[in-house]
Amino acid sequence: MKASRRGFLLGGVAVAGAGVGGLAGHVAEPKQATPAPADRVSFYGSRQAGIATPPQQRLAFAAYDVVTTDRTALQELLKTWTAAAAAMCTGQMVPGDSTTPAAPPADTGEAVGLSPANLTVTIGFGPSLFDDRFGLAGKRPAALADLPRFPRDQLETQNSNGDLCIQACADDPVVAFHAIRNLARLGRGTVTMRWSQLGFGKAASTSTAEETPRNLMGFKDGTRNVETAENDQMDQYVWVGAGGDQAWMRGGSYVVTRKIRMKIEAWDRDYLSDQEAVFGRTKVSGAPLSGGKEHDDPDFAALDKATGEPVIPVDAHMRLAAHENNNGLRILRRGYSYTDGMFSDSGELDAGLFFIAYQKDPRNQFVPLQRKLSASDALNEYIEHVGSGVYACPPGVSSSGDFWGSALFA
């Protein structure tokens, strides 16, 4: 059941690609081509992979700053990165010479012989790229506004922002890390890595057919995510359509990343019914506190007969985030659990959620949602936002002659 859904999705991406650039790399093959192997996601297509793609198990995310002011050098880098990403997504080595004994190999080698593990490599452009360095100021979409400061934000510059971002997701952590490592290497002299984050377990599902993964608090969070197989939902909430102010972003999306540190030790000491009240769900089954099963709609009006209080508390995370209570507003969550080990000064665990959300316009989606959550979410007692980023993810790369962001430079 799961496998066929994935197969269907992949087919969808490939067909979309044919409309724009054609079946890149398969020119000589018969029309009834054999389906793509189950361990790879097509890099080429009208949309970037890694957004609607069912979340893979692992994440390697990195933000980079451009250190040159040469527009051509930036374009060259994007071309080089595109070619390298395309190769890595099919399990090939980074293009270039990896065999000359006297030269360092073009590919760093740790992923040699591994399956592509459904690797997707997705790029985003941060607000700072649209300053006066590259003549892109006029191309900055209004939706790529700097995020406002939210109450309780404890953002650290070493975990925030950046001119470019790369999200590499794969079912094998080595494959995902290999991608950001090699892009960093190819970019030396043009970009520097600003920050990076590994995620060891997916914390979101984008299909009701798939079990909702649990976050590190032990809860199923994101049960009511946007379903990526539902094209109308994707068009309504995720993909930039013809209505955007910048033509180069049509078919793209905006991603917001938040590094959300969990106060794990304090949370683990909280009693079960309070943990459930914080989320508004039962811990084991994931069902709303108002009853039923995980995917049943919550009844926000239900009152506790004894106390007369709402069964799903007024400050429950799920109530505040629910689309019913936010004018139907939704975002596509694609986050990962992370740990950076422990804090050497306190000995406590350094872990949490690396929140990733794709959307059509953060000003109308993430920002109002987070305003509300940061003000009143019961979860705030146990979490802290320590990193933040917002990036414009351009449409996909149509074929091997195209590159990431080509329309931005056109």
Add this chain to the structure above:
Amino acid sequence: MPKVMRTALRSLPVLVLVTGVAACANDKSSSSDRAAPGAATVTITLTDDGCTPSPATAPAGPINFQIKNVSATKVSEAELLREDTIMGEKENLTPGLSGSFSLKLDAGKYQVYCPNAKTEKVDFTVSGSAAAAAGDPAVATALTDATTKYQQYVAAEVDKLIPATRTFTDAVRANKLDAAKAAFAPARYFYEEVEPVAESFGDLDPDIDARIDDVDNEASWTGFHRIEKGLWADKSTKGLAPVTTKLDQDVARLKTLVATVKFQPAQLANGATELLNEVASSKITGEEDRYSHTDLSDFEANVIGGQSAFQMLQPALEKIDPTLSASVREQFTAVLDSIKPYKKGDSYVDYSTVTEDQRRALTQKVDALAEPLSQVAAKVTL
């Protein structure tokens, strides 16, 4: 230096094997002529906007160009030009068709020309190697010159190291703490410039330059850093006299040894990369001069030593791969510029005052240089 070469060789067989497989997978698409074994593959997709070669750079030698037209209606051919001379072409590729041509190309600037496209000409670079440029006697001469000059340079710097070390050790023996401290970084400078050469002589480098954590037994610790600890941490020259004598003898031994050594061009390049790795791994961390905090002086010496080796290779590299040559040259300048703000008189600020963010910025400059620099050795290998 030999260490570096061995590491590169060890990892080779696996990579060769896998590249072979990857290349076979690529060759499945329709090609009208056969690519030479080991040929690089460059894909050109015809579009009405233009046709971009991917990758945009390939090494000199046999190159197989795979051209495909997916949906371009105005463009149906691709030519490879060198100074407006057609080197190869594929015509009549209407949408859905693909074809290929193969060429053996020398290093240089080329263009892919697609008549009627919005952008008709796109640059394509073929990077060279000394082996590919072997037909040019000027390259071989320039490389021989480089090794001769480097040998002279190493000898000259070691000649300066001896008296500078003597000034330092004399001050220690005379128990003049301030004079000794002032002479420490200037003496080390000449050593740090040519350190990879010294490292090729077995125990000599540890005897001269070991840090406390490099030795099993502190009692047998000798060299610059042993004296550094005495001057700055113990604030005393007590027990240092035998160490100073040995240091003078060791640098004298270095002079004898370097007089006999011969270099290959690739060793100059690898040695330069090694100097940059030294900067990143021990100078920027502040491990090297942990008592005196004179790390930035060593930093400069490592970079200058690497730059000197590179500059000797530059005339040959200009002919072999001008793009790489320019990139390395620019990055050397950028690295040296990055430490200028820390200059204080003839020397540098105390390294402990350099913040974490500043150290990170320095590392990034060094990495930006070391990456292209690491490509030079293979280019100058005949």
